[in-house]
Amino acid sequence: MMIAKLMLRTLLFALLVFSNAGHAAVLAEAVTGIKIPLAAKPTTRPITVAYSPDYSRYLIADGGLAPMPDGISAPVSKSQVHIYSTEGRHLQSARPGLDNRSIYFNPQQQRIEVVTYNVSSGAGFTPGTGIFALKFDAEGKLLDDADEIIGHNPAFGSAGTIPGFSPEDGLYYAKQERSNKVLVVDRSKREPLREIALDLAAANVRSDEIGDLFVAYTAVTGEELAVLDVDHKAILVFDLQGKFVGRSALPAGLKLRANNHYNGTGYANGMFFVFHEPEGEFGTYYGFRISDQTP
Numbered sequence: 001m002m003i004a005k006l007m008l009r010t011l012l013f014a015l016l017v018f019s020n021a022g023h024a025a026v027l028a029e030a031v032t033g034i035k036i037p038l039a040a041k042p043t044t045r046p047i048t049v050a051y052s053p054d055y056s057r058y059l060i061a062d063g064g065l066a067p068m069p070d071g072i073s074a075p076v077s078k079s080q081v082h083i084y085s086t087e088g089r090h091l092q093s094a095r096p097g098l099d100n101r102s103i104y105f106n107p108q109q110q111r112i113e114v115v116t117y118n119v120s121s122g123a124g125f126t127p128g129t130g131i132f133a134l135k136f137d138a139e140g141k142l143l144d145d146a147d148e149i150i151g152h153n154p155a156f157g158s159a160g161t162i163p164g165f166s167p168e169d170g171l172y173y174a175k176q177e178r179s180n181k182v183l184v185v186d187r188s189k190r191e192p193l194r195e196i197a198l199d200l201a202a203a204n205v206r207s208d209e210i211g212d213l214f215v216a217y218t219a220v221t222g223e224e225l226a227v228l229d230v231d232h233k234a235i236l237v238f239d240l241q242g243k244f245v246g247r248s249a250l251p252a253g254l255k256l257r258a259n260n261h262y263n264g265t266g267y268a269n270g271m272f273f274v275f276h277e278p279e280g281e282f283g284t285y286y287g288f289r290i291s292d293q294t295p
Contacts, residue, residue, distance in 0.1 A: 039082070049287075079098065102114065108167070113131060116132065120152065154190060161213050173225060218270075220291050254286070271288055
């Protein structure tokens with residue numbers, strides 16, 4: 001009998017260890033994975049970051065409205081997309097002519113895609129808005145051109161939203177400004193699939209203390225959504241029901257500014273990116289690992 005009880009306890013302990021080993025956990029302190037000092041002044045505003053596994057390159061997208069039509073030339077945004085190596089070295093810049101908001105790698109289509117400002121037509125109809133695919137030549141050089149995937153789609157809600165993209169199912173998570181609301185969007189449909197309410201009270205923050213327009217999709221089960229807590233220098237993590245999961249503190253020396261509420265964030269290559277404007281001549285992007293489930 002005693003041997004049987006001992007074997008049962010051993011079995012239960014082994015199951016417990018096995019279960020905990022597969023359980024994701026938010027890192028109490030964010031770990032710096034990469035620093036990318038900008039090589040030149042942003043053409044408009046530094047908005048966000050993507051990673052291309054095809055070429056092992058980071059893409060940093062600026063964003064800003066196109067000039068008002070003058071009756072002579074087309075109103076094309078002067079915002080550029082900048083290419084950096086995995087060591088943070090600037091390789092190239094190009095001007096696809098988009099007011100970039102989200103930029104991400106779509107593994108289903110094997111391409112870099114961009115969601116522009118006003119994808120929802122929330123600020124009225126303007127040309128060059130929607131979702132686009134960036135174009136590269138055979139050597140991987142980014143071109144001054146892009147192909148339209150879709151035009152306006154009201155399902156995205158706020159005109160300035162910077163949606164997170166889920167590569168598993170192609171869904172978008174579009175944070176709505178001045179709120180805790182995140183719309184789940186299938187770009188083939190004209191209405192949101194559902195709405196997620198982030199439990200900010202459980203995280204002990206207000207909506208005006210976190211990034212106003214960006215939510216990251218991390219692809220980590222149970223830790224899928226992440227936002228920047230600007231006022232308290234932390235990254236807050238939630239699950240797909242909006243439940244608060246944990247907080248990953250940013251380095252105390254990081255000086256976040258008002259602009260971090262609206263731009264200078266992103267999620268790429270398993271890292272949450274934050275723009276640190278005071279560092280370097282033109283500012284520096286930091287990539288932080290916030291989960292023990294990312295390498």
